[in-house]
Amino acid sequence: MLKLVLFLMLWIGTSVGNRVEAQFLDSAFFEGLRYKPNFQLNNRRSLLNDELVQFWGFKLGLKLNKYHEIGGCFTFMPYKLSFTEKIADSTYNVSARLHFFSVYYEPTVLFKNRWEIDLPCVVGTGIVKSNHRAQFSDANSFSENNRVYVFEPSVVAYYRFFKYASVGIGAGYRKTIGPNKDINTSFSAPFFQTKIRLEFRAIGRDYRRYKRAKKYNQT
Numbered sequence: 001m002l003k004l005v006l007f008l009m010l011w012i013g014t015s016v017g018n019r020v021e022a023q024f025l026d027s028a029f030f031e032g033l034r035y036k037p038n039f040q041l042n043n044r045r046s047l048l049n050d051e052l053v054q055f056w057g058f059k060l061g062l063k064l065n066k067y068h069e070i071g072g073c074f075t076f077m078p079y080k081l082s083f084t085e086k087i088a089d090s091t092y093n094v095s096a097r098l099h100f101f102s103v104y105y106e107p108t109v110l111f112k113n114r115w116e117i118d119l120p121c122v123v124g125t126g127i128v129k130s131n132h133r134a135q136f137s138d139a140n141s142f143s144e145n146n147r148v149y150v151f152e153p154s155v156v157a158y159y160r161f162f163k164y165a166s167v168g169i170g171a172g173y174r175k176t177i178g179p180n181k182d183i184n185t186s187f188s189a190p191f192f193q194t195k196i197r198l199e200f201r202a203i204g205r206d207y208r209r210y211k212r213a214k215k216y217n218q219t
Contacts, residue, residue: 035062036201042073044193046174049083049186059104069106073122075099085132085182090140092132098176098187100126100150114160120172122152128176128183148178148187156195164203168195 042057056078061071080095102124110117127145134140154172161167169192176187 034066035064037061038063038069038071040195040197042075042193044170044191046189046191048081048189051081053081054078055098055191061104061106067108067111069108069118070104072101072103073124074101075124075126081186083182083186085180087132091135092140093135094130094132094182096128096130096183096186098126098128098148100124100148102126102150102152116158116160116166118156118158120152120154120156120170122150122154124150126150128178128180128187130183146178146180146183148176148183151175151177152191154191154193156193158195158197164199166195166197166199168197169193170195 038059038061040059042059044055046053046055054077055075057073057075059071059073061069061073063069076099077097080097082093082095085092085094102122104120104122106118106120108116108118126148128148129143129145131143132141152172152174154170156168156170158166158168171190171192173190174188176184178184
């Protein structure tokens with residue numbers, strides 16, 4: 001699955017993303033730099049150990065010259081994931097949560113009419129907080145924190161159904177890397193997401209225009 005996602009991202013980026021790369025590397029890009037802040041809720045779902053697990057979070061970044069976005073995000077699990085882990089000769093029932101901070105780069109490789117396709121790439125680090133309970137003896141139970149590194153490539157397509165709002169769907173793959181093999185295997189998985197993006201800047205701009213027009217008509 002990871003190879004498939006990476007292949008699709010590479011294919012899309014190669015076929016329609018050359019314009020974006022050339023624009024970003026062009027010195028004129030920085031001379032005429034325009035940016036606007038962007039805040040989004042960043043929720044997704046993953047199929048982990050035959051469970052549909054939610055990940056919640058938020059992202060805060062800057063949109064640069066319409067086709068590039070950079071920023072940071074925080075992601076956490078509201079509910080624990082359950083799995084088994086074998087340590088030495090004992091088997092443990094494990095309940096764990098993953099929380100991580102990350103930075104992202106999100107180029108827009110297609111922007112046409114009402115459609116937009118982005119290729120977000122997330123790199124970060126976080127903690128898996130886990131509780132281990134031995135299957136045959138509670139006396140051997142313990143808790144631990146494992147640091148992991150997270151890599152998430154994905155593809156997101158947006159459709160602008162209203163002047164101030166777009167709806168998006170996306171898919172990607174989460175790869176976790178750390179010292180614990182069972183935890184890495186448990187949290188590495190495809191993820192899916194739906195998004196609603198509101199254009200607060202456009203809303204504010206049109207509202208100010210409305211107020212000025214109303215004031216002008218009253219005079």
